[in-house]
Amino acid sequence: MSFPIRQLEAFRAVALKGSITRAAEEMAISQPAVSRLLSALSSSVEFELFQRVSGRLVPTREAEFLLREVERVLDNLGRIGQLTHDLSTRKAGHLRIACLPGFATSHLPKVLADFLSGRPNVTAVLEPDRPERILEWIIGEQYDCGITDEFAGHPTAESTTILMRTVCILPPGHPLAAKAEIWPADLARERIIHTRRDSGFYQRLSEAFALRNLRLGSHVETRQFTAACMLVAAGAGVSVVSEMDAREYEHRGLVIRPFRPDVPHRLSLLRPANARASLLALEFLDTFEKSLEPFRFR
Amino acid sequence: MSFPIRQLEAFRAVALKGSITRAAEEMAISQPAVSRLLSALSSSVEFELFQRVSGRLVPTREAEFLLREVERVLDNLGRIGQLTHDLSTRKAGHLRIACLPGFATSHLPKVLADFLSGRPNVTAVLEPDRPERILEWIIGEQYDCGITDEFAGHPTAESTTILMRTVCILPPGHPLAAKAEIWPADLARERIIHTRRDSGFYQRLSEAFALRNLRLGSHVETRQFTAACMLVAAGAGVSVVSEMDAREYEHRGLVIRPFRPDVPHRLSLLRPANARASLLALEFLDTFEKSLEPFRFR
DNA sequence: GAAAAAACATAACACTGAGTTATGAAATTG
DNA sequence: CAATTTCATAACTCAGTGTTATGTTTTTTC
Numbered sequence: 001m002s003f004p005i006r007q008l009e010a011f012r013a014v015a016l017k018g019s020i021t022r023a024a025e026e027m028a029i030s031q032p033a034v035s036r037l038l039s040a041l042s043s044s045v046e047f048e049l050f051q052r053v054s055g056r057l058v059p060t061r062e063a064e065f066l067l068r069e070v071e072r073v074l075d076n077l078g079r080i081g082q083l084t085h086d087l088s089t090r091k092a093g094h095l096r097i098a099c100l101p102g103f104a105t106s107h108l109p110k111v112l113a114d115f116l117s118g119r120p121n122v123t124a125v126l127e128p129d130r131p132e133r134i135l136e137w138i139i140g141e142q143y144d145c146g147i148t149d150e151f152a153g154h155p156t157a158e159s160t161t162i163l164m165r166t167v168c169i170l171p172p173g174h175p176l177a178a179k180a181e182i183w184p185a186d187l188a189r190e191r192i193i194h195t196r197r198d199s200g201f202y203q204r205l206s207e208a209f210a211l212r213n214l215r216l217g218s219h220v221e222t223r224q225f226t227a228a229c230m231l232v233a234a235g236a237g238v239s240v241v242s243e244m245d246a247r248e249y250e251h252r253g254l255v256i257r258p259f260r261p262d263v264p265h266r267l268s269l270l271r272p273a274n275a276r277a278s279l280l281a282l283e284f285l286d287t288f289e290k291s292l293e294p295f296r297f298r
Numbered sequence: 299m300s301f302p303i304r305q306l307e308a309f310r311a312v313a314l315k316g317s318i319t320r321a322a323e324e325m326a327i328s329q330p331a332v333s334r335l336l337s338a339l340s341s342s343v344e345f346e347l348f349q350r351v352s353g354r355l356v357p358t359r360e361a362e363f364l365l366r367e368v369e370r371v372l373d374n375l376g377r378i379g380q381l382t383h384d385l386s387t388r389k390a391g392h393l394r395i396a397c398l399p400g401f402a403t404s405h406l407p408k409v410l411a412d413f414l415s416g417r418p419n420v421t422a423v424l425e426p427d428r429p430e431r432i433l434e435w436i437i438g439e440q441y442d443c444g445i446t447d448e449f450a451g452h453p454t455a456e457s458t459t460i461l462m463r464t465v466c467i468l469p470p471g472h473p474l475a476a477k478a479e480i481w482p483a484d485l486a487r488e489r490i491i492h493t494r495r496d497s498g499f500y501q502r503l504s505e506a507f508a509l510r511n512l513r514l515g516s517h518v519e520t521r522q523f524t525a526a527c528m529l530v531a532a533g534a535g536v537s538v539v540s541e542m543d544a545r546e547y548e549h550r551g552l553v554i555r556p557f558r559p560d561v562p563h564r565l566s567l568l569r570p571a572n573a574r575a576s577l578l579a580l581e582f583l584d585t586f587e588k589s590l591e592p593f594r595f596r
Numbered sequence: 597g598a599a600a601a602a603a604c605a606t607a608a609c610a611c612t613g614a615g616t617t618a619t620g621a622a623a624t625t626g
Numbered sequence: 627c628a629a630t631t632t633c634a635t636a637a638c639t640c641a642g643t644g645t646t647a648t649g650t651t652t653t654t655t656c
Contacts, residue, residue: 002303002375002376002378002379003375003378003379003382004642004643005300005303005375006642006643008378019603019604020603020604020605021602021603021604029643029644029645030644030645030646031603031604031605032604032605032606032607032644032645032646032647033643033644033645035603035604035605035606036605036606036642036643036644037642037643039605040642045382045385045386046382046383046385046386046387047382047385047386047577051572052652053572054653055602055603055652055653055654060576061391061392061442061576061577061578061579062385062386062391062576062577062578065381065385065390065391065392066378066381066382066385069374069377069378069381070378072374073371073374073375073378076367076370076371076374077300077301077303077371078300079367080300080301080306080364080367080368080371081300081301083363083364083367084301084343084344084345084364085344087343087344087345087360087363087364088343088344088345088360089344092363093359093360093363094359094363144359274349274351278358278359278360279345279359279360280359280360281359302613302614304613304614317632317633318632318633318634319631319632319633327614327615327616328615328616328617329632329633329634330615330616330617330618330633330634330635330636331614331615331616333632333633333634333635334613334614334615334634334635335613335614337634338613350623352624353623353624353625353631353632
């Protein structure tokens with residue numbers, strides 16, 4: 001058996017104002033309305049709520065105790081109104097993002113931080129993980145959105161694939177820096193740093209070499225473009241990576257040149273296929289996609 | 299703008315049961331009632347609440363987020379019902395007790411602990427203080443009840459005065475232990491430990507001596523009976539104290555003998571005079587008074 | 597202490613929210 | 627595809643909460 005909210009509101013208003021008339025003003029309703037609400041509450045409670053002392057209504061000790069609980073309830077209830085509004089305008093909620101480890105340390109955190117800064121009631125989890133796990137957890141709805149690359153497609157995961165420009169990166173002072181653009185032939189004798197041989201990007205890159213009867217050499221193999229950037233910056237060799245990552249490391253002296261022919265990197269934004277995807281996730285993915293614009297291949 | 303509680307209850311029930319029909323059973327109302335409550339909530343909220351998936355209603359991510367808040371509100375609201383019941387049966391509340399320092403370490407804490415043990419939702423503060431402060435803070439309603447002695451009465455504090463039996467206490471092996479009862483004449487040569495000279499009890503005790511042309515000697519003066527008990531037990535002298543306190547120290551070897559003539563100790567239970575006194579305070583004072591029964595002077 | 601003013605309670609009535617049953621439409625299941 | 631289940635809608639009732647009008651009690655004022 002619970003109490004009508006209206007009675008609790010009247011109780012709070014009267015306790016606050018010390019008078020039924022003023023409580024009525026506070027609640028913007030008539031005095032008899034409050035009078036009756038309070039007497040209804042009063043008669044369903046086994047103790048006195050107020051005591052008259054020189055024309056003021058003073059809560060009894062029991063009422064004082066009750067008041068604290070009542071205020072908690074009413075405050076929380078009031079906050080629900082705000083919350084629903086925040087939820088519908090994507091200003092509140094929780095976002096679970098999965099990404100490849102390489103993304104967790106470069107572009108993505110900046111975009112996420114910016115996204116959150118205007119949404120104080122949004123919390124987020126950013127989880128770096130292996131591609132297979134990302135897909136798996138997106139399907140199982142453990143994550144609201146996932147960022148991976150070279151995604152093959154899956155029936156229960158919605159995906160948007162974005163082609164990202166790639167560039168050739170050279171260590172500071174490398175002779176090839178003299179060229180305006182780099183072709184496979186230029187790299188035939190270089191120490192190549194590249195992504196895993198089973199990655200889609202590696203395969204398409206080596207295909208570009210094969211078409212010209214060249215072989216893509218191998219000096220260091222690494223999963224992440226970011227690692228490749230570090231290695232090149234340290235003079236370990238040359239590489240072809242996403243321009244987005246390259247720009248992050250440009251300040252370390254990396255030389256960036258266009259690579260021809262274009263072998264774009266295929267980035268995929270995932271979310272659970274069913275409609276349960278949160279508005280927030282959609283908005284974030286949208287924001288993220290826009291942030292990729294400068295590095296996008298057309 | 300806040301939401302009708304009923305809609306929130308329907309929302310919770312549907313989220314819990316995954317079906318409107320079963321939610322209606324849960325709420326013990328008809329299915330159309332729940333259907334309408336939910337659609338009303340749905341249309342006052344700007345996002346989808348549920349998604350149909352193979353005949354089950356599954357909350358969207360936003361609804362999931364909202365649900366947590368809604369449950370908080372409803373749980374708190376439900377608790378208010380229990381709370382009002384507890385308050386009226388004195389099973390919940392807060393008790394602020396002031397007492398003389400001597401009481402804070404002997405009988406009172408035991409009674410209070412016992413009182414609280416059957417009332418898990420009652421909290422209490424036990425504050426030892428000087429008599430003047432006790433009165434002052436009772437009047438100012440900082441305390442719900444006060445326990446003091448030799449109280450003179452005051453218009454804005456209700457008081458009940460209880461006469462407590464007093465006894466003569468002797469150190470272990472004291473020659474007077476041979477007597478069945480002790481009279482002033484027996485104490486004429488003893489080292490007397492007594493309460494402050496301006497205390498009502500001291501004055502009435504010395505009067506008993508004066509009536510017999512004897513003088514009440516003085517070896518140590520202390521505010522508290524409990525201190526007197528300790529001193530006597532340690533062999534510092536003899537004293538006349540409340541039997542209640544004496545019994546607390548009997549295990550230390552104190553010898554207890556009746557003292558004649560009877561000079562009862564006047565204990566007073568105070569509470570604020572206006573009707574704001576809490577039911578809990580009344581009940582506690584009642585309990586406390588009953589606990590004094592064995593030591594009461596008749 | 598009587599008159600004036602303020603605060604509150606009660607009565608009579610209207611409207612809305614929330615309950616009901618009856619029933620049809622849509623989706624799931626066998 | 628038929629049967630069953632689930633849900634939505636309609637029509638109606640009732641209680642809760644609002645209103646105004648008015649009387650009663652309490653406080654204040656002179």
